[in-house]
Amino acid sequence: MSALVIRDLHKRFGATDVLKGINLDIDNGDFTVLVGPSGCGKSTLLNIIAGLETATAGDIEIDGRVVNAIPPKDRDIAMVFQTYALYPSMTVRQNITFGMECRNVPKPQQATALERVAKLLQIEPLLARKPAQLSGGQRQRVAMGRALVRDPKLFLFDEPLSNLDAKLRVEMRMEIKQLHARIGASIVYVTHDQIEAMTMATRIAVMHQGEIQQFADPDTIYNRPANLFVARFMGAPPMNTIPARLEAHAGRPVVVVGDTHLPAPPSIAPEWLGKPVILGIRPECIAEPTRQFGDGTAPSLTITAPVEMTEPTGAETIVVLRLGGTKILARVAPDIRLVPGAPATFAVDARKLCLFDPQTERLIA
Amino acid sequence: MRDASLSRALLYAVAFLLAFLYLIPLAVVLLNSLRTAEEIVQTSMIGWPRVWAFQNYTAAWADFCIAQTCSGIRPYMLNSALVTLPATLLSTLLGAVAGYAISLWRFKGDTWIFALVTLGVFLPEQMRLIPWTIVLRDVGLTNTLAGLVMIHTVQGLSFTTLFCRNYYIAIPADLMKAAKIDGAGFFRIFYRIVLPLSPPILIVTVIWQFTGIWNEFLYGVTFTTGTQQPVTAALIALSASVADVPQHGVQSAAVVIAALPTLLVYLFGGRYFVRGLTAGAVK
Numbered sequence: 154m155s156a157l158v159i160r161d162l163h164k165r166f167g168a169t170d171v172l173k174g175i176n177l178d179i180d181n182g183d184f185t186v187l188v189g190p191s192g193c194g195k196s197t198l199l200n201i202i203a204g205l206e207t208a209t210a211g212d213i214e215i216d217g218r219v220v221n222a223i224p225p226k227d228r229d230i231a232m233v234f235q236t237y238a239l240y241p242s243m244t245v246r247q248n249i250t251f252g253m254e255c256r257n258v259p260k261p262q263q264a265t266a267l268e269r270v271a272k273l274l275q276i277e278p279l280l281a282r283k284p285a286q287l288s289g290g291q292r293q294r295v296a297m298g299r300a301l302v303r304d305p306k307l308f309l310f311d312e313p314l315s316n317l318d319a320k321l322r323v324e325m326r327m328e329i330k331q332l333h334a335r336i337g338a339s340i341v342y343v344t345h346d347q348i349e350a351m352t353m354a355t356r357i358a359v360m361h362q363g364e365i366q367q368f369a370d371p372d373t374i375y376n377r378p379a380n381l382f383v384a385r386f387m388g389a390p391p392m393n394t395i396p397a398r399l400e401a402h403a404g405r406p407v408v409v410v411g412d413t414h415l416p417a418p419p420s421i422a423p424e425w426l427g428k429p430v431i432l433g434i435r436p437e438c439i440a441e442p443t444r445q446f447g448d449g450t451a452p453s454l455t456i457t458a459p460v461e462m463t464e465p466t467g468a469e470t471i472v473v474l475r476l477g478g479t480k481i482l483a484r485v486a487p488d489i490r491l492v493p494g495a496p497a498t499f500a501v502d503a504r505k506l507c508l509f510d511p512q513t514e515r516l517i518a
Numbered sequence: 519m520r521d522a523s524l525s526r527a528l529l530y531a532v533a534f535l536l537a538f539l540y541l542i543p544l545a546v547v548l549l550n551s552l553r554t555a556e557e558i559v560q561t562s563m564i565g566w567p568r569v570w571a572f573q574n575y576t577a578a579w580a581d582f583c584i585a586q587t588c589s590g591i592r593p594y595m596l597n598s599a600l601v602t603l604p605a606t607l608l609s610t611l612l613g614a615v616a617g618y619a620i621s622l623w624r625f626k627g628d629t630w631i632f633a634l635v636t637l638g639v640f641l642p643e644q645m646r647l648i649p650w651t652i653v654l655r656d657v658g659l660t661n662t663l664a665g666l667v668m669i670h671t672v673q674g675l676s677f678t679t680l681f682c683r684n685y686y687i688a689i690p691a692d693l694m695k696a697a698k699i700d701g702a703g704f705f706r707i708f709y710r711i712v713l714p715l716s717p718p719i720l721i722v723t724v725i726w727q728f729t730g731i732w733n734e735f736l737y738g739v740t741f742t743t744g745t746q747q748p749v750t751a752a753l754i755a756l757s758a759s760v761a762d763v764p765q766h767g768v769q770s771a772a773v774v775i776a777a778l779p780t781l782l783v784y785l786f787g788g789r790y791f792v793r794g795l796t797a798g799a800v801k
Contacts, residue, residue, distance in 0.1 A: 255701035
């Protein structure tokens with residue numbers, strides 16, 4: 154059964170199309186992350202799912218029920234906001250029980266639900282405090298408590314970690330992921346941070362300019378991006394995209410970049426032979442020559458290219474090199490010392506090459 | 519160094535001079551309120567009391583004659599209170615609800631309504647005299663305190679709506695969204711979430727409305743006569759009723775008494791007023 158179905162959803166603000174025909178089908182228990190740059194329409198989509206904004210056209214179905222005309226409070230959803238949105242004049246306890254108070258839930262039942270959530274999130278000592286007396290992480294926890302206490306069909310998260318500092322963000326990321334694993338709730342989570350999307354999601358919807366570019370599991374999104382936008386948006390540093398040509402050498406299709414020849418993915422259609430393509434290759438698929446990719450069975454393949462610059466990060470070193478006139482990035486082991494200006498040899502993981510159509514920018518192999 | 523202290527001294531000298539000039543009228547009224555009428559007439563309007571005439575205050579309060587009624591300004595003070603208190607509370611409360619609706623429940627045409635409401639701030643009083651005369655006649659509230667309450671409530675709405683709207687606009691949109699998802703409606707959000715955040719701006723509007731309505735003169739003197747007048751209008755009748763010896767002492771005492779409520783409001787609420795005006799976003 155689907156927790157959430159969105160059918161052909163449009164949203165127009167005056168003359169601007171904010172959402173252009175969104176279709177999504179989210180299974181029960183899925184952790185779906187809507188990710189995209191700011192202005193891509195992901196927050197608008199979330200607000201429409203919540204019922205805080207109305208769509209221009211299209212249907213929203215939550216747990217098998219069309220909710221287009223149903224107000225937010227009756228959609229059986231809960232939402233966690235970027236700014237936490239805790240009621241400043243209420244204590245933590247009142248913040249969490251306010252929703253039940255509005256629904257006239259009997260007091261003893263409220264107390265039981267409050268106790269359960271407070272224990273789950275370990276916020277029992279904070280119940281009598283006001284939001285102003287809490288740290289950022291504690292506020293975030295209370296905001297989640299307010300959502301969890303209602304036990305809704307669908308949880309909506311609107312960039313909940315953006316206001317936290319880097320360290321706390323990583324901690325809360327893990328906590329939310331564990332929480333999802335424990336309670337198995339259906340979650341729609343909006344973020345602009347592709348790392349959050351990769352680490353937490355069971356499904357990712359990459360959005361750009363009011364359209365869903367790709368909706369798939371994190372592995373597919375990362376390794377088989379549907380188009381150049383997804384390839385360049387996901388991953389830090391992003392996928393290298395290099396203008397190339399597809400040619401036949403000894404009866405096999407080969408990607409030619411300058412003087413470098415790489416075996417084309419076997420799935421490439423023969424009509425692309427002799428045509429320009431865009432080669433996509435992740436920086437971590439270009440490494441020091443001794444690197445064994447996968448379990449060691451991957452075919453070994455090396456390229457030689459001039460090094461322009463190195464950026465040691467400690468855990469690894471990012472190398473800027475030039476391949477066929479395009480600057481690309483590689484990630485080598487931190488103990489490898491490369492001399493800028495001199496050519497060097499790199500191992501390439503040929504299994505992970507992607508090819509894109511330069512015109513439509515879609516993945517072709 | 520010497521230049522700095524010299525210019526500082528000059529600065530203080532100018533400041534004291536200006537403060538002195540500004541306070542002269544108050545000083546004259548205060549001093550005259552404690553002098554007998556004979557003393558003022560025989561010497562000058564400006565002077566230190568030879569004998570402290572505290573009886574001026576009891577006379578002004580309880581038995582001085584104003585327009586054939588010899589009960590001092592006490593009944594008129596009561597009139598003013600009966601107009602000012604309800605009108606202040608009503609206009610503040612309605613303004614808070616209106617400001618809340620305009621700022622946090624956006625609807626089509628809300629900016630136009632807001633513009634129309636705030637236009638009232640800029641309309642001169644005199645322009646509204648005739649319309650109010652017609653309204654008071656039609657609803658049958660001519661020469662009543664209730665009529666004045668209605669006028670001040672309606673007119674005060676322009677200010678109170680403006681103040682509250684500008685304050686509430688800083689309430690984060692997410693707070694409203696969270697409350698709507700939690701299942702709270704228009705009034706529950708107002709009294710459970712918005713109102714508890716409002717004391718700074720409510721203090722400002724209450725002080726503003728109280729002083730404005732208490733000191734208001736034109737409507738009081740135009741729409742009420744005799745025993746229905748607020749104290750500002752009665753003060754004029756008091757000075758006009760004196761036929762023989764000018765009773766400057768008692769008149770001054772009456773002025774001081776009439777000014778006392780707003781003075782007290784300022785003394786006790788002034789710092790909240792300044793704080794409320796500068797209080798910004800609700801965090």
